[in-house]
Amino acid sequence: MNETFDVVIVGGGLAGSSTASVLAQAGLDVLVVERETEFRDRVRGEWLAPWGILEAEALGIRGLIDSVAHANLITRHVGYDETLTPDEAEAAALDFPALIPGGGCLGVGHPQLQEALLANAAEHGATVRRGTSPARVTPGNTPTVTYSLDGVEHTATCRLVVAADGRESGIRRSLGIELHSTEPHVIMAGILVDGIHDWPAEQQAIGVEDDFHYLVFPQADGRARLYGAWDASDKHRYSGDGREQRFLESFRMPCFPVPDAIADATPAGPLAGYPMTDTWTDQVAVDGVVLMGDSAGWSDPIIGQGMSVTFRDANLITDVITATDDWSMPAFAAYGDERRERMRRLRYASAGSYLINGFGPEARAKRIRLREKFAVDPMSSPTVSSLVGAWVLPEAAYSDDAWNALVAV
Numbered sequence: 001m002n003e004t005f006d007v008v009i010v011g012g013g014l015a016g017s018s019t020a021s022v023l024a025q026a027g028l029d030v031l032v033v034e035r036e037t038e039f040r041d042r043v044r045g046e047w048l049a050p051w052g053i054l055e056a057e058a059l060g061i062r063g064l065i066d067s068v069a070h071a072n073l074i075t076r077h078v079g080y081d082e083t084l085t086p087d088e089a090e091a092a093a094l095d096f097p098a099l100i101p102g103g104g105c106l107g108v109g110h111p112q113l114q115e116a117l118l119a120n121a122a123e124h125g126a127t128v129r130r131g132t133s134p135a136r137v138t139p140g141n142t143p144t145v146t147y148s149l150d151g152v153e154h155t156a157t158c159r160l161v162v163a164a165d166g167r168e169s170g171i172r173r174s175l176g177i178e179l180h181s182t183e184p185h186v187i188m189a190g191i192l193v194d195g196i197h198d199w200p201a202e203q204q205a206i207g208v209e210d211d212f213h214y215l216v217f218p219q220a221d222g223r224a225r226l227y228g229a230w231d232a233s234d235k236h237r238y239s240g241d242g243r244e245q246r247f248l249e250s251f252r253m254p255c256f257p258v259p260d261a262i263a264d265a266t267p268a269g270p271l272a273g274y275p276m277t278d279t280w281t282d283q284v285a286v287d288g289v290v291l292m293g294d295s296a297g298w299s300d301p302i303i304g305q306g307m308s309v310t311f312r313d314a315n316l317i318t319d320v321i322t323a324t325d326d327w328s329m330p331a332f333a334a335y336g337d338e339r340r341e342r343m344r345r346l347r348y349a350s351a352g353s354y355l356i357n358g359f360g361p362e363a364r365a366k367r368i369r370l371r372e373k374f375a376v377d378p379m380s381s382p383t384v385s386s387l388v389g390a391w392v393l394p395e396a397a398y399s400d401d402a403w404n405a406l407v408a409v
């Protein structure tokens with residue numbers, strides 16, 4: 001079957017579906033091909049940063065995110081940690097609405113949000129095909145996307161292909177675009193749990209206990225997305241039978257005011273872990289194809305930026321496509337430049353997170369000293385960008401001098 005569209009988007013995750021919604025509303029003829037017939041919990045992002053909320057508002061999808069079952073506005077951050085009593089941690093809590101535009105952070109189920117956004121794209125007139133075989137893309141002035149569905153081969157001709165096919169992007173590989181990567185410091189696993197009724201729904205927590213860097217992001221109705229990170233050399237720490245329970249046991253922490261609040265929860269999804277890396281590409285477009293979301297390189301999930309990065313990509317790409325008829329490779333040069341610098345600044349933030357949240361006595365002492373410094377000068381924390389985005393602090397905040405000053409603390 002041969003068909004023609006203005007834009008073909010490969011991948012119907014958050015990147016592809018949010019882009020499709022905007023383009024379809026602008027009156028363009030859009031096809032989305034998505035290989036999954038139903039989205040499942042792959043242990044992906046469920047914490048949307050305040051700056052990501054602003055990007056979602058600009059895309060017109062904030063209301064839709066709020067309407068996803070169990071979506072929850074988190075307004076308070078407490079850094080429960082082995083170096084503090086629970087009272088000390090609570091006394092130093094951050095109230096997001098007073099500090100940051102966006103009102104807070106959002107806890108939201110990832111597969112549910114994917115379904116809602118893809119349905120939204122279809123409602124706005126995008127053609128959505130699910131259960132497709134891996135698509136083959138031919139770049140050029142009139143690019144094509146070839147895929148099979150129900151045993152029938154389809155070739156879609158278009159003016160632009162948007163590669164939104166995630167971390168393992170077959171399109172990125174087929175175009176020969178190199179993916180640069182940092183070395184993993186930690187493995188991070190995540191699990192969705194129900195039944196954390198002794199934990200305030202509006203409160204997230206991040207900190208370290210012993211050799212475990214934990215993150216708790218509540219959703220509504222006693223649900224939470226938990227992440228935990230440990231040294232990358234300990235590859236099989238939570239593998240084998242009973243791994244979910246052993247992972248939850250790690251959350252029975254003396255630094256929590258109610259040590260059992262999280263550990264006694266009930267798993268509501270799989271436990272999956274990955275080595276944590278930042279990745280990036282030097283090039284985000286070739287003639288006829290533009291990369292976005294994880295396919296263009298991802299921010300280290302330890303700082304929870306992927307959804308926000310994706311929504312910003314969607315804003316920048318749809319701005320180009322809707323503003324002009326020039327969809328050539330040079331038209332996406334500004335997007336490429338912005339993304340390269342944005343990802344560099346976010347790499348600074350993730351490196352900062354490792355500096356703050358290290359394991360062992362030296363790292364613990366360093367964490368105490370850094371906390372004292374950030375109490376006086378909150379904007380000197382390298383992880384501020386993970387809340388406000390990469391474009392609020394001045395360039396000097398991401399310089400070698402700024403980094404060396406942190407390392408010297």
Ligand SMILES: Cc1cc2nc3c(=O)[nH]c(=O)nc-3n(C[C@H](O)[C@H](O)[C@H](O)COP(=O)(O)OP(=O)(O)OC[C@H]3O[C@@H](n4cnc5c(N)ncnc54)[C@H](O)[C@@H]3O)c2cc1C
Nearest residue numbers: 011013014015035044045047135166293294304305306307
């Ligand atoms: C452990 C972990 C924790 C994370 N935590 C956070 C967090 O708290 N906050 C946050 O903001 N981000 C987080 N992230 C990152 C975030 O989940 C991702 O950055 C974001 O989901 C990227 O969206 P995407 O649409 O680019 O990619 P994906 O969600 O991977 O979507 C790609 C889609 O393309 C489809 N596809 C792939 N190949 C093809 C093909 N050939 N043909 C058709 N379809 C195809 C796939 O089925 C998929 O649906 C986390 C990531 C990990 C791994």
